[in-house]
Amino acid sequence: NAGVTQTPKFQVLKTGQSMTLQCAQDMNHNSMYWYRQDPGMGLRLIYYSASEGTTDKGEVPNGYNVSRLNKREFSLRLESAAPSQTSVYFCASSEGPAGGPRNEQFFGPGTRLTVL
Amino acid sequence: DAKTTQPPSMDCAEGRAANLPCNHSTISGNEYVYWYRQIHSQGPQYIIHGLKNNETNEMASLIITEDRKSSTLILPHATLRDTAVYYCIVSASSGGYQKVTFGIGTKLQVIP
Numbered sequence: 001n002a003g004v005t006q007t008p009k010f011q012v013l014k015t016g017q018s019m020t021l022q023c024a025q026d027m028n029h030n031s032m033y034w035y036r037q038d039p040g041m042g043l044r045l046i047y048y049s050a051s052e053g054t055t056d057k058g059e060v061p062n063g064y065n066v067s068r069l070n071k072r073e074f075s076l077r078l079e080s081a082a083p084s085q086t087s088v089y090f091c092a093s094s095e096g097p098a099g100g101p102r103n104e105q106f107f108g109p110g111t112r113l114t115v116l
Numbered sequence: 117d118a119k120t121t122q123p124p125s126m127d128c129a130e131g132r133a134a135n136l137p138c139n140h141s142t143i144s145g146n147e148y149v150y151w152y153r154q155i156h157s158q159g160p161q162y163i164i165h166g167l168k169n170n171e172t173n174e175m176a177s178l179i180i181t182e183d184r185k186s187s188t189l190i191l192p193h194a195t196l197r198d199t200a201v202y203y204c205i206v207s208a209s210s211g212g213y214q215k216v217t218f219g220i221g222t223k224l225q226v227i228p
Contacts, residue, residue, distance in 0.1 A: 040220075041220070090160070107161070109158060
């Protein structure tokens with residue numbers, strides 16, 4: 001099993017450009033998440049998807065959109081990138097459902113994004 | 117959601133036990149305590165979780181006080197590969213997903 005995979009690993013964008021970060025998991029998990037991590041800070045939740053077909057905003061959703069394409073894939077789109085979106089982006093998945101004893105999250109390796 | 121408090125940094129000698137404390141005095145009865153770690157700039161890695169009882173797995177042990185207001189993660193024989201940032205998290209159920217707030221964590225430095 002590959003676990004959680006993310007593409008690309010690195011990306012440099014100019015202000016105003018758009019791009020989509022891809023995430024896929026092969027663990028048959030119900031829930032998927034997108035986080036960002038800025039230097040010296042913890043992870044902040046951008047969007048999550050509790051199950052296939054549903055998405056909801058997290059702590060810092062402005063400037064982002066997501067798509068839960070199917071159970072395996074959850075993409076994050078930046079429509080018009082800004083320098084403030086320079087960060088490391090992590091995708092994660094969990095078996096779900098909310099709360100309970102089986103909600104450990106499995107993380108991907110991250111995408112390092114720089115917006116000039 | 118219950119907040120957690122951790123020391124910002126700790127050192128541990130290689131081969132010794134590393135004991136990482138976490139305070140979660142406002143935890144509610146149905147909230148789990150989870151521990152993750154992040155090695156360098158990799159994605160966080162799940163370590164262990166518990167509700168009331170002490171737990172042990174191949175990576176670590178988790179000791180939760182009887183009043184559940186604090187816990188300790190124990191790495192029994194720390195190695196250099198255990199140098200990482202360790203996050204203590206209280207997991208809350210919120211509108212259909214596992215709401216998890218990652219703070220700054222404890223930066224553990226294992227010293228040769």
